[in-house]
Amino acid sequence: MESKIMTDEMTASVSVENPVDNEDTEFVNEAESFDNDYSEEAAGSGRAKKRSGQGKRALAELLVGALVLAGVCLGLRHVRSEYVKAEQEFAENNYTSVRTLPDGTVRVSGAVEGEFFEYIEDGRIVEGVSVGGIDLSGMDYEQARRALIDGIAEKISGINICATVGNKTHVLTATDFKVSTSRDVNELIHEALRVGRTDEGDMDYYAIYKERERIKQEGVQLEGFNLVMDENSMRAIVDSIADDVDQAPIEPYITMLNRVGGGKPGVGIGGPASDLFTSRTIKAPNGTTLAEMQFHNGQNGFVVDRDDMLSQIVSAFENENYNAELQIALNETAPDRTAEELADSIEEIARFSTAFASSSSYRARNVQKAAGLLNCVVMEPGVDYSYNEILGPRNEIDGWLPAPGISGGKEYIDSPGGGICQVSSTLYNSLLKLGPDIKIVRRSHHSIPGGYIDMGLDATVSYGGPDLVWRNMTDSQMILISYADMSRRVVYEIIYGVMNEERCTYRIWSETVEVIEPPETLRVAEPLWPTGYSKMVIQSRKGYNVNVYRQKYDSDGNAVGEPVQLYQDKYAAVRGELHYGTGSSTLPIPQG
DSSP: OBOOEEOTTSOOOOBOOOSSOHHHHHHHHHHHHHHHHHHHHHHTHHHHTTSOHHHHHHHHHHHHHHHHHHHHHHHHHHHHHHHHHHHHHHHHHSEEEEEEOTTSOEEEEEEETTEEEEEEEOSSOOTTEEETTEEOTTOOHHHHHHHHHHHHHHHHHTOOEEEEETTEEEEEOHHHHTOEESSOHHHHHHHHHHTTOOOTTOOOHHHHHHHHHHHHHHOEEEOOOOEEOOHHHHHHHHHHHHHHHOBOOBOOEEEEEEOOSSSOTTOBOOOOGGGEEEEEEEEOTTSOEEEEEEEEOOBOEEEEOHHHHHHHHHHHHHTTOTTOEEEEOEEEEOOSSOHHHHHHHEEEEEEEEEEOTTOOHHHHHHHHHHHHHHTTEEEOBTOEEEHHHHHOOOOGGGTOOEEEEEETTTEEEEEETTTTHHHHHHHHHHHHTTGGGEEEEEOOOOSSOOSSSOTTSOOOOOTTSOOOEEEEOSSSOEEEEEEEETTTTEEEEEEEEEOOTTOOEEEEEEEEEEEEOOOOOEEEEEEEEETTOEEEEEOOBOEEEEEEEEEEEOTTSOEEEEEEEEEEEEEOOBOOEEEEEEEOTTSOOOOO
């Protein structure tokens, strides 16, 4: 039997196969034919009265046959009545009605073998459907979209993973993870809408009804979205945290106590007494104690185990353990060497000295003061050191005495701190003897060559002007010992540190390659001076071009390779000025 749909315009009908077999069907057809014949015969009954007795007998036989046939027809009518009744009963128990309601939804109802069913097709997600634990029952597309987005937002807002590194806890949220979802929201909604529905070509409404009832009772859990993290971004965060936490080991180090006067007596960069390993007394050539070199123990450092940290964070995230409290391991790292090894490696690696025997007492005191301020400077690797910054401004109030210094590149005049260029030049030569282990960042030569050092090897300084700046290019500390021996009138610049691996040394020298004669002396008339009086205000000076060379020597004192020219200095020639009087002979002779 096949059910048909009943709509508003037509009554439900059911086509049923005839329960009578083929022979019965043929019999009924013959009976119907006979019945028609009988009707024609009855219409001509007036003519039948004129027939012979044979015709009367035949008519009697026909009447008997008709009675038999009438009985059969009555039986057939009963069968037909039962068939129609069965057909009506089937139609009442098996039908489907699809009706569009005023609100645009569709009501589907009907019966199958007497079981009534009904549901509304409104385009919403059927009852009992959940996506990723979020119940979407009865929701339309927009409602489901909002529910899923809210669910995602709630899940994301719950990310609060704490990673404790050392004594600091870092809280990681969705922003740190750069969270995204594994599936598109629209895709999830379309999948939910398909549950409890069939393809348009297979509209078995009763089956749809039964499936929806089952879903309502048992529920359907569709796989939802997973939160996805950007592992590269998290690795960058782990590196940033580790960079902040990692503590390099403290290598054994040196501090100095200055023991000379004229500078910073008794002042030192002290370390804690508890980590002091040993100390060494540094003496001048004349036996004067200049400093105490103190060697300190290093300390272990620690580093974050970055791979372990990233692994723990990723695992907590992927397992949706969004409130995890993670403990991140720190690995200890030891210094590269011990304080004993450091003490054994430090030795004198360069020395230079110049004499100031002809200096005035004021100039000698300035030399002593400058040397004292340089004493015990610890030169850290990669750091620039400025002569002017170490000595500071040169003012009389700060103890600097007036002594001759070059002014304007032409003449000497007294100024506070005069003479300290001899200390900077002595230091410069000591630094040059270290070869490439020291980089000279800034240096200027004098406008007038000095008598205490060869041309091309001087270094002029002036606070706010020319400066001597150098940098330790090794990976170890260097210590500057500076001392002015006031009895011998010699200033020493001695450098301690780790000798280069080759234990090579360097010699520095200069050669004059050109002498430049000064212009003719300029004569300047002075009307306020008496005639016959004259004075050479600026002395004529020759100019020079000077090349500076460096030669490397091995540990046995043999020259290695050819000398290297470091640079060329040019000292300009100075034109002299002779001032002479043109005034009355009674004018006073100028003083000073």
